[in-house]
Amino acid sequence: MKEKIMVIDLDRRSRLFTEKLLKGAGYEVVTAKDFSSGYSLITTAQPQIIILDPLFPKKEGVNLIRALREWSDCPIIALSLNGTERAAVELMDAGADDFIRKPFFGEELLARVRNCIKHITLIEAAKGMDTEPLYSKDGLTVDYNGRTVTADGENIHLTKNEYKILSLLCRNSGKVLTYDFIMKSVWGPQTDGNTGILRVNIANLRKKLEKNRNYILTENGIGYRIK
């Protein structure tokens, strides 16, 4: 029930402190020791909030934020030992949602995390998203909570990636999702333009769920969408 928070911090002591603090407050915590592993972990772990020490003066942290913002709105709280004004401005303009100077007090970080969650909740409420943990139409059912899929009553077993793709399509039912968007959501942002693997996954999905109907439609040159 509690939110999942990802902590990316190269300094071991600081990372452990943050992790312990958050866990103490009941959050689920995922940690990463460096930017590249953290970046790819975002896709698989799907955290609700990211806490990041961008480690100035190197620009890696800022670049990470910029890259992430290309495809995700996940809130980012930036920490920084080197708490200059420039750092704060640069990070927030890159897309960070908040900025805290190290050394910080635990309670303040927690308060800012609560703040973030409040914002997320507001946005979700505005979207009207919080009502439906289920997609169901034309005999195809996707239960996002149970992670189960049925077609015409039959239970269908899907692999991790197949399920990610299908649930993504169903959550945006009717909309066309571009190849690029799907690729970045499923395989992470550092994918090249090669859609081969996506094509294979779509083929497998169709083989598994389409006995007679066509659930997944192709928009040539653009992407896929669900009917």
Add this chain to the structure above:
Amino acid sequence: MKEKIMVIDLDRRSRLFTEKLLKGAGYEVVTAKDFSSGYSLITTAQPQIIILDPLFPKKEGVNLIRALREWSDCPIIALSLNGTERAAVELMDAGADDFIRKPFFGEELLARVRNCIKHITLIEAAKGMDTEPLYSKDGLTVDYNGRTVTADGENIHLTKNEYKILSLLCRNSGKVLTYDFIMKSVWGPQTDGNTGILRVNIANLRKKLEKNRNYILTENGIGYRIK
């Protein structure tokens, strides 16, 4: 066009500094010298953002935030000279969206204001998501979000370029778009003056959507427009 920001600060020098800073950045600023006048001014001035120095250790500022939160989600940025951890936590839990310690640097405040605006915009966008991006007239419907087109209820399949042209026309409904403009928008800026391909695409579009009506009109010698 620029946002209206309300500054509530009992210290004259600090208030003037903040006001000047915000005005310099192009915002409209309303100021208040005390809490009660500030509170009542919120209703009349209707600012998009409130910047507040709650003046610890008195609780008036916290009370103001709590009272405001009963009926408004207007973002509040709290400043504080007395920047203890407790103060920050108390203010944010009362409903403040951000907290900055005095003395602060101007640029950081501005960055945080920009952040606030980004959040507001996100929420507004989420609210108006399902209704907004749609062209619909005389039986022709273009859903820019879902990238779908219907004519007289029927779903119409369009190719990439056909869709680009149609949505371009619909987004500029009524206006005449010149051949040159359409060509450059769809095929990029370095196109020669050969409109052959555009003519073919328009013909295909008409074949697909015009059973009886004429949606796409030709302005001889100029370009096309949608009725």
Add this chain to the structure above:
DNA sequence: AAATTTCTTGACAGTTTCTTAACAATGTAG
């Protein structure tokens, strides 16, 4: 460690879309 499942890649065939060109139809000016 072996077996099973899942992921990834590359090749290739089939399909869709793009582009060109020729010609027909329409509009315009003298």
Add this chain to the structure above:
DNA sequence: CTACATTGTTAAGAAACTGTCAAGAAATTT
């Protein structure tokens, strides 16, 4: 009305894209 320019239509080859299969790599389970 004729001649010319502009626009619409059609068809066919070229190019790009998508679906499918199979084989090996990687991950997971037994």
